[in-house]
Amino acid sequence: MTIADVRVLPYRLPLAEPVMWNSERREARDGLLFRVESIGGHVGWGDAAPLPGFSRESLAEAESTLRDLGAALVGREIDVGAGLPGGALAAALDAAGLPASVRFAVDLALLDLAALEVGRTPPQVLHPDPAVVLPLNGLVMGTGDAAVESALWLAKAGYVAVKLKVGRQRVAEDVALVRAVDEALPAAVALRLDANRAWSWDEAVAFAEGVDGVVLDYVEEPLAEPERMPELWHDTGLPLALDETLQEPGGGTAIRGWAEAAVLKPTLLGGVARTLALAAAARAAGVRPVLSAAFESGVGLRGIAALAAATGAEPAGLDTYRWLAADVLSPLPFDRARVDMPGLFASPPAVSIP
Template sequence: MLSDEIMTSQPFTISSVEAFCYRYPLSTPVVTSFGRMLNRPAVFVRVEDEDGHVGWGEVWANFPSTGAEHRARLVNEVLAPAICGRAFNAPAEIFDAVTQGTSVIALQSGEPGPFAQTIAGVDLAVWDLYARRRGTALWKLLGGNGNRIKVYASGINPTDSGQMAEAALSRGHRGLKLKIGFDPAADRANLASLRALVGGGMLAADVNQGWSIEHALELAPALSEFNLSWLEEPLRADRPWQEWQALRQRVDVPLAAGENIASHAGFAQVLGDDVLSVVQPDIAKWGGLTACAAIARDILTSGKTFCPHYLGGGIGLLASAHLLAGVGGNGLLEVDANDNPLRDRFCGPIANISDGAVTLNDDPGLGIEPDLASIQQYRTA
């Protein structure tokens, strides 16, 4: 349940909204079943009200590789003029206003995804501002009773996976997630290696929508020997639900998905069925905190595990941590294991992993003051 402070809010007027785009070049590309990432983008959003309070958010911008700058322009040229100068009582009012106000142009341009992502990033910034206005940590404002959450190392490539896993474990991780969906023999060898490294700790695998139902039915059952915590996106998110149901009937490994679900109806479908054991909304990709906080609580109510998906810069990662702490449950926060200063310099306490967990602070909002000057060399827009 949300804090009572939300129910006693005073109107506030947004005075400025600005997005900043950055790219960090990778020495080792991040490989998925559908492509390679040669750099890490980040679109950070700064929102300020007329009283001088500032909030920070982040827009999902990983694909296509050229899309980050476009999303920054959508924030600066479309969303900002629609918000600035208007008074609101709560973040949900801003979310609803810009969602409804851009619905036709999103349809006309054929870009519902980029609009949903930019709206989500602005929403995260407004929630940060909103919590700062009240002098309370965001995780507390969202109803949390504790500030320590479990994490796991994600983004482990199919090449040099053992080296990446060892490095993650040395940084304090106790759980790992490997990217699979490549050569089946190599996938199995990598899973065996990581299982040996992590011992009885958490191990998951992510296919990144890489299998057809035929391949999934052939390959997934044999993965039970690795005692996986979950098998993530073995099928495309838009495949008929009957295919997901058929796979669930054939495998013992828990199934996970959610980062590519972008509607209330989509989440209602997965929560009304026993196909998914782990549900993973991405607050920077769709819904922000306004939509996803309620969905996260519904996930827990349905008896499933809420594990926020995240792969980007530090501000969105930190917001995801606050949501997980705010709603509770036994889920884990996804922390990318690849090199990325756009993440590490802005994720606050998430950089300090101890025994597979992190502890959020009690500072207002997200609890950080981003120093964008420190990454000026990576700015592209």
């Protein structure tokens, strides 16, 4: 196929409620859509949305890199699979060392385009038998009674897993919150926690002792000293998940049998091929790959859903969608606890920037 036109379209989406990123209160989410059109008239969409405090690149860096790349792609003749894992263009993009969010946008647009060219859906391009129904992980941001109520609301709405943020209050308060949520939730709903490296060793051990008897699906990145996670698992039995560790250079080597899950965020990891490689490494080590969002627009979330469906049917961290008060997609790519994958990809996305 020949690339006829490439556009970089900045967006700013209002958030339904403010979120703290990088110790700053944000009321909107900024990102860039990457639109790639082939001479046949097919259009592939990608999303570059650096997350403040988590991404290494700024939005301005992402935008200038994406514009340069777009200019270099126009007029090029590429094989349909060139941008996919193992493809010729993928190797050149690897060598370019692009910012993670930029690489995700490019990978996603080329995957979208490849799917249209061969008459399949993106998950079908990535896997011969992708998941048909994708369960989502419900996200709870607050603490106290409000958090217990949100968790209950999510369970009633049909979410099969709920993730609570911990490490933002005293350990005793976190223990009380986790116990209250555990009591309120039906046993079939998995309880996940995320401490974002907030705890010292002693705090993590005190937490593990405090929640003894509570069945946890896993705790993401409990320790300020992340290299001690295997020791924490060994000493306490707390099931642990890797997240931030995987985003660091060489972080994939941390995927070992002690970990329960690997949380994979393509926007922060650097695209489709890298995410799929980490998912394969996780499976090989007996670690569950859990695809997750970094508060992208519907275009990015649609792509992460494709990756999740191609790597299994673990409840995916796409509930960030509920934080967007407006989106670039209409209708919404999903608004429930489960995504009907064939439905999501039944037609090309209708994109417009609000």
